[in-house]
Amino acid sequence: MRNTCLGLVLGLFFLAGCSVSKKAEKSYANAEYDVAINQYQTLVKKNPRDPNLNYRLAEAYKKSNKIGQGMPYYRAAIQNGIDDEMAWFEYAQSLKAVGKYEDAKDALNDYLLKASTPSIKKLAEDDLASLEKLDLLKDRESYYRVKNLETVNTPAAEYSPVYNKGDLYFTSNRDGGKVYKATGTGFTDIYSVKTRGAVVDLTSLKALDPIINDPGVNEGSVAFSPDGYTMIFAKGNTGKSSDAEQINLFFTRYRNGRWSTPRPVNVNEPSSWDSSPAMSPDGTTLFWASDRPGGLGGSDIYSATLNNRGRWVDIRNLGPEINTAGDEAFPYMAEDGSLYFSSNGHPGLGSMDIFVAKRQGGAMRVDNLGAPVNSEGDDFGLFLFNPTRGFFSSNRPGGKGDDDIYTFVNDDPNLKIINFHLAGTTVTPGVTGTDEILGNTKVRLLDEKDDKLISETFTGDDGSFNFQVFGEENYYLVAEKPDYFTTRIDFSTVGKTPDRSTLTELITNVTFETKIRLEKIIMQKPIVLENIYYDLDKDDIRADAALELDKLAQLMRDNPEIEIELASHTDDRAPDDYNLDLSDRRARSAVRYLVSQGINASRMVARGYGETQLIIKEAQTEEEHQVNRRTEFKVTKYDKSKFIIEDEDQPGSLQDDEFDKYFKRGNGGEQE
Structure with a gap:
């Protein structure tokens, strides 16, 4: 009887253990x-x-x-x-x-x-x-001074500070309402408080409208358009098992004294975590963190470009220079193009540290900001109030609670910021021969070394574009538009950096100007290749001719949707049959050279016309004969289906009409 009872007790204990498990x-x-x-x-x-x-x-x-x-x-x-x-x-x-x-x-x-x-x-x-590498980080001289923003912080979490139009916005679970079961704390909401730098008017503290803050949903980090009237923010985690992992980005417009109903941003990936948004200073690039499939680690930083329809397109991972096998999140781009972000994958002092990525000499350099900005805890969500002052978040020891907001000052006496900008216009030759504006054109900024994309934008109706560029670097600018030849020009800032020792201001702005001319694709229209010369009675490609054919090879690579006829012409100072044969050999020689440069032979036809298509019928001078001795090409096929300027079917919802109109009118603000 005793053994039976003992077995019963053990069985009940086992069942209870299984139930708890x-x-x-x-x-x-x-x-x-x-x-x-x-x-x-x-x-x-x-x-x-x-x-x-x-x-x-x-x-x-x-x-x-x-x-x-x-x-x-x-x-x-x-x-x-x-x-x-x-x-x-x-x-x-x-x-x-x-x-x-x-x-x-x-x-x-x-x-x-x-x-x-x-x-x-x-x-x-x-x-x-x-x-x-920790000892190097700890011993590195730092000019940062850090202070807890005690007037805002509470024993709850306050994080992701963002300054906009006199208000400091941040995220907090201070309300203490419904408990979020993942953390055992309240759901997070977005708050704002009036502030002048780090001087906070606590009487103005308020949660944003209920249309933004849902009591049963976590609202997260925010970002603002340059005019401050469009807000993008993270929202998700209701606590339900069906959507526990899903966080999405939403946007809203401030109009008539209130925020509009939030709508999903069209970069969200279903069933993935998309959060911590930030916008470039000009508002044309969106950065955010996502754990979507295909990344390099847990969460990676991605970017998207705003097109002329008000949609975010060309979503791309920022790559291994920024992202690691760990987690990267909370991006922020400063006025000088520096990208700040938090990571636990780069060498750091604790769990998440704040890093800054800057382009230098054509390469990306990532630096840890070091102590006292970083600590053994999580340090994240940096925002610059101006080049020497800002805010960030941390759960380091000694704070008032969970995550706290901190302020910092950078006292570096040698801090001199040079902002390089490349302003340009896309044009096309007009009927009168003068250039006309060509609007709604996609322009890409590429690294000359490897054609790696640095930035891209869409011109407005005025054809203008503006890129942040960096000192002592070489670039390509590539402009593309349907029905026009994709056009490439080079640009360099090498040797154009001001001597820092002569600068007297904290910030120096240097703007360069350029123009990109796109030719309309007209079927069967001959286009002369300048400086394609051959030795007398020869068809060999000379070195000077190769340089010009290299340009045509690049044009063919940039325009995969076209096929061409490459034609050679002679003057009329030899027998007709001889000239026809010579021009045919020269045309085929030019095509063979282009094939050697990687151009598919099926996209080209070689044809010699001899003296049958003279431009100057009765040439007398050597210069006139040279006009007739020409090499030219013309487009024989244009497959527009191969011209992919953007992905119009990317996952996610379309922007609404108000968002579309906002960006088409050039980020003009709507007053309260």
Whole structure:
């Protein structure tokens, strides 16, 4: 009887344990991480040596933004034989989050002795290399002064400060209403407060309209258009299992004293996390973070360009110079083109550090801002009030609560900012021979070294464009529009940088001007190739002719939608048959050269016309004969279906009419 009772008791205990375990797994699967923490803690107390339960508890802490508290459970999982090698890497991250850098190094070194998963081994090696650089970061001289913005912060979370038209906007869960089960705190809303720099008028503090803030949904980081009347912000996480992982970007317009109904931005990826938006100073580029498929790590930073229809197009990942196998988020572009962002994948002092990426000499350089801006905690969401002052967020020790907003001042005595701009116009030859404006044209700025895209824009009706460029670099400008030849010109800032020692102002603006001329594609219209010369009675391509044919090869690469006839002509000072044969050989020689430069032979036809198409019928001088001895091409086929200037069918919703009109009228603001 005693054994029977004991078996019954053990059976009930087992069933109860299974019930708790299933509940914990369900909570974790539904992204209710704070709920899962309490449930896993109960299980771990009863089974302290279970490696999987300890690891799951540690991961729940990490996913609720408390990775430091997960540290002892990662350690317990490893000590009790966890199979998942990722536990070692996450353990090192938790040690870094509490400032135990040497212990993090030891953990990574121990793991690398037994590592067998290449991807995790690479993460560990990179992280160890980052830790080895910590002393350099700590010892580097810093001119930053940092201060907690105590008048705004509370024991709750305040983060992602953005200044706009006299107001400081930020995100907070200070309301303390309905609990978000992932973190165990309230849902976040967007707030604003009047401020002059760091001087805050707390009496003006208010949550944004209910049309923006939903009590059962998390609202996140915000970004504003240059005129301050269009806001893009993150919204998602209702707490329901059906959409627990989905965060999207929305936009709204301020008109008639209120914000309009938010609409989705057309860059959102279904079932992905799209958040922390930022706009370039001119409002033509959107940056944001996303964990969509195809990235380089957890979350990557992406960009999109505003076209002339008010849609964000040409979505692209910023690539391995910015993004890593870790997480990158909270981008912000300054007036000088510097891109600030937060990352736990680049060498840093803690979990998330703030970095700045600047182009220098044709390459992107990424630097950690160092202490005191960065700490062992999460540091993120930087915004510049002006070139020497700004705001950022941090959950570092010593704050008033969870995430706090901090202000900073940069006292660097040698800080001299030079803003380079390239202003231009797209034109086309008019019927009278003078240039006419060619509006609604896509213009791309490319690195001359490798044709890598740096920036792109669409000209308005006035044909104007403006790019941020950088000192001591060489570029290509490529303009494209349906029914016109895609045209490429070069531009350089090499040798044009002012001597910094002579500058007396904090900010110096340097603007260059250029013009891109696009020719309309007219079928069968001959276009003469200048300076294509051949030696007497020869068809060999001379070096000077090769230079000109290289330009045609580039035109063919830039215009894959065209096929051409390449024609050679002679003067009339030899027999007809001889001239016809010579011109045919010269035309075929030119086509062979273009094929050697990578142009598909099927796109070209060689034809010699001899003296049958003289421009000057009775040429007398050598100059007149030279006019007749010409090489030219004409377009014989134009397949417009191959001309892809943008993807009109990108996933996501269209912008509404008001947003479309706003951008078409040139970012003109609407007064309250």
